[in-house]
Amino acid sequence: MAATARTLNTTGSTSVVLDAIRAAGTISRVGIAQVTGLTGATVSTVVRKLLDAHLVIEIGRAESTGGKPRVLLELNPTARYAVGVHLDHGAITYAVTNLAGAPVARLARPGPGNASPADVVIRMADEINMLVESIGIARDKLLGLGLVSPGPLSSRAGMHLTPPFMRSWEDFPLDTQLADVAQLPVLLENDATAAAIGEYWSGGTQREESFAALYLGTGLGAGIVINGTAYRGTSGNAGEIGHTCANIDGPECWCGARGCFEALAGPAAVVNEAYSDPRIVTAAALDTLGDHTPITQRFAAIARASRMGDTPSRQLLERSARYVGVAAQSVANLLDVRMLVLTGSSFAAASHIYVPAIRDTLAASFFARDNHAVHVQLSQSAETAPAIGAAALVLQAQFVPERSTSLAAKVRSSPHVSELSTLSP
Ligand SMILES: [Zn+2]
Known part of the structure; x- marks a missing residue:
């Protein structure tokens, strides 16, 4: 019955075939029929449309085992692109990925500061255009734009940013505004979840199907991937371990709560405490930073002082890392995963303290430690993982519609939203 339903639904079978090709890397029509359960006739029809649309290319023939050699198919990575934007107080980071999810361009620009949200949206649209033009990609090849920001997200009001550093963005309908100005469909995601998706798509998790990404940027959060699918919870706010x-x-x-990990040991707490210790203020040159310097940059200055051998800076970070280690242990105990990826700019800045501290805590205290270890690794793209993940969201919405129900629900009612179906030939 399922196969019958799929053959009747061209758009659905197109996504299924595309995802089978993406997952396999290289595959024949017969192989696609085997892994998808679609009929040979349906696969041939869909592949013909994908070839005509240049989304898929034929790359040669497989070794014959007696019968006719099979033509092998691959995604055409340059057929379409997706844009990812990570909006944080400290920086706005952009990434463009090709159809296979590989980043082809990145750009980091200053954060929004005190500028009005409406002005920042115009700036973001300009910077997206500049980046896309700089690598010579035609706009009609852009599938859409994934946008990530610190939580909490509200599915009713669009973006609903309430961290203290971005109060002016509260209730600003960022996704619909950006969709209108940039003339692209926009998908919205929480930063930690996007970072986890970015790790999964970029192969940073060594094909581990279930894992968590612990994210330390301005705040502390976790992105959860279970059986290859991001777990978002009821409203896209799952994983708020901070x-x-x-x-x-x-x-x-x-x-509004009391004694949160983030309040006790997050980057803002570390920075606050640093200012009360004149030795750290001097060693990290905190007094030379301007009033509008973001938390992440102040935190990075403390991390640099620690790397240069300043003991009070190191001790301050070590105290934070003990808490973050316990937060990591809580995530691992709750999910029973084999892998934790550490990502975000603050982990990147102070990896020399946090990576060993988290490893030690898990080795000593993870509940199922006698059964299996939890591998802790620093992301290879800790600073840009959320932006890459944001672009991957757009691709994932194309490839795996059955996995993207909650994503589809987050696509705002924008006139550009219908363009999300442009991949279907
Ligand atoms: Zn809290």
Whole structure:
């Protein structure tokens, strides 16, 4: 019955065939029929359309085992592109990936600062155009734009940014505004989840189907991938490990709760504490930074001082890392994963402290440690993973529609949203 339904639904079978080719790398028509359950006739029809649309290319023939040699198919990586944008207080990072998910261009620009959201949206659209033009990609080859930002997300009000550094963005309908100005369909995602998707698509997880990405940027969060699919929860806010409680009598957090990991040990807490220690202020040259310097850059200055041998800076980071290690242990205990990827600019800056601290905590205290280890590794693209993941979201929505129901629900009712179907020939 399923195969019958698929043969009747051209768009659905197109996505299924495309995803089979993407997953295999190189595959024959017979191979596609075997892995998808579609009939040979349907596969031939769909592949013909994909060849005509230049989305797929024939790359030669497989060794014959007696019968007729089989023609092998591959995605045409330059047929389409996706744009990813990571909006954070400290920086706006852009990535363009090809149809296979490989990054072909990246750009990091200053964060929004105190500029009005409407002005920042215009700037973002300009910077996207500039980046796309700089690598000579025609606009009609762009599938869409994935946009990530710190949570929490609200599916009713679009972007709903409430971290204290970005209060002016609260209730600003960022995704619909950006879709209108950039003239591209926009998908919205939480930064930690996008980072996890970016790791999965870029092969950083060594094909581990279930894992968590711990994200330390301005805040602390976790992205969860289960059986190759991002787990988003009811409203796209799953994985907020930074806002679970480490001390019920601890300080009040910006989220309204008390004693959150982020309030006790996140980059903002580290930076605040650093300013109360004149030795760290001097060693990290914090007094030379301007008033509008983002938390991530102040945190990176402390990490640099620690790398240069400053003991108070190292001790401050080590204290934070003990908490983050326990947060990582909580994620691992909850999900029972074999792999944790550490990503985000703050992990990248202070990896010398956080990576060993998290490894030690998991080795000593992970609940199922006698059964299996949890591998902890720093992302190879810790600073750009959310932007790459944002672009991958757009690709994933094309390839795997059955996995993207919650994504589709997040596509805002914009006149450009219909363009998301342009991949279907
Ligand atoms: Zn909190």
